Amino acid sequence: MRLFRHLPYFCRGEVVKGFGRGSKELGIPTANFSEQVVESFPSDMSTGIYYGWACVGNGDVHKMVVSIGWNPFYKNIKKSVETHIIHTFKDDFYGEILSIVITGYIRPEKNFDSVEALISAIQEDIEEAKRQLDLPEHLKLKEDNFFRLPEGKTVNKQ
Ligand SMILES: Cc1cc2nc3c(=O)[nH]c(=O)nc-3n(C[C@H](O)[C@H](O)[C@H](O)COP(=O)(O)O)c2cc1C
Numbered sequence: 001m002r003l004f005r006h007l008p009y010f011c012r013g014e015v016v017k018g019f020g021r022g023s024k025e026l027g028i029p030t031a032n033f034s035e036q037v038v039e040s041f042p043s044d045m046s047t048g049i050y051y052g053w054a055c056v057g058n059g060d061v062h063k064m065v066v067s068i069g070w071n072p073f074y075k076n077i078k079k080s081v082e083t084h085i086i087h088t089f090k091d092d093f094y095g096e097i098l099s100i101v102i103t104g105y106i107r108p109e110k111n112f113d114s115v116e117a118l119i120s121a122i123q124e125d126i127e128e129a130k131r132q133l134d135l136p137e138h139l140k141l142k143e144d145n146f147f148r149l150p151e152g153k154t155v156n157k158q
């Protein structure tokens, strides 16, 4: 069995509130999907840190990193799927529809000795994602028709 046979993975859903730690404690906001969307992920898809493309509503498609799992540093009880879009937005976009395609895997989730160590790991993930997404096999997904489907249509396709 191929380990990452679920990739590329397409997913679309509403942005909901998380614990408010991303921006406040880490300086790295993550748009969290609802529990229903999290549960729709294949149960045999490895948790960990991935990268790909994202767009909010009918907006532009940007590079992103996404964390799937239980955030061992914070010991979450519920699994989460959180996307950090590599773009500066003027405002929050809670309640909007986030569309993502996950194209590659970076590493498993880890625990860290300090918040600073978690932040530098995330910053390295962002740099890695930027490099990988410029490669043709990942870049081509940026133009996928998935990003041009009508907003509000919630689908998970593989
Ligand atoms: C690229 C990236 C990598 C992450 N890596 C880890 C990790 O290795 N361990 C961990 O506990 N949390 C990790 N996180 C998750 C953060 O802990 C999480 O985004 C933060 O707690 C914000 O949660 P909130 O959306 O509920 O506020 C990562 C997040 C991102 C975006």
Ligand SMILES: Nc1ncnc2c1ncn2[C@@H]1O[C@H](COP(=O)(O)OP(=O)(O)O)[C@@H](O)[C@H]1O
Residues within 6 Å of the ligand: 015, 016, 017, 018, 019, 020, 021, 022, 023, 024, 028, 029, 030, 031, 032, 083, 084, 085, 086, 087, 088, 089, 091, 092, 093, 094
């Ligand atoms: N570049 C970005 N990537 C992801 N979310 C962003 C970004 N810029 C602003 N946001 C907003 O910040 C929110 C996430 O911040 P965060 O501190 O993780 O809060 P929460 O715990 O509620 O998810 C997102 O839901 C979105 O509305």
Ligand SMILES: [Mg+2]
Residues within 6 Å of the ligand: 018, 019, 020, 022, 029, 030, 031, 032, 082
């Ligand atoms: Mg978040």
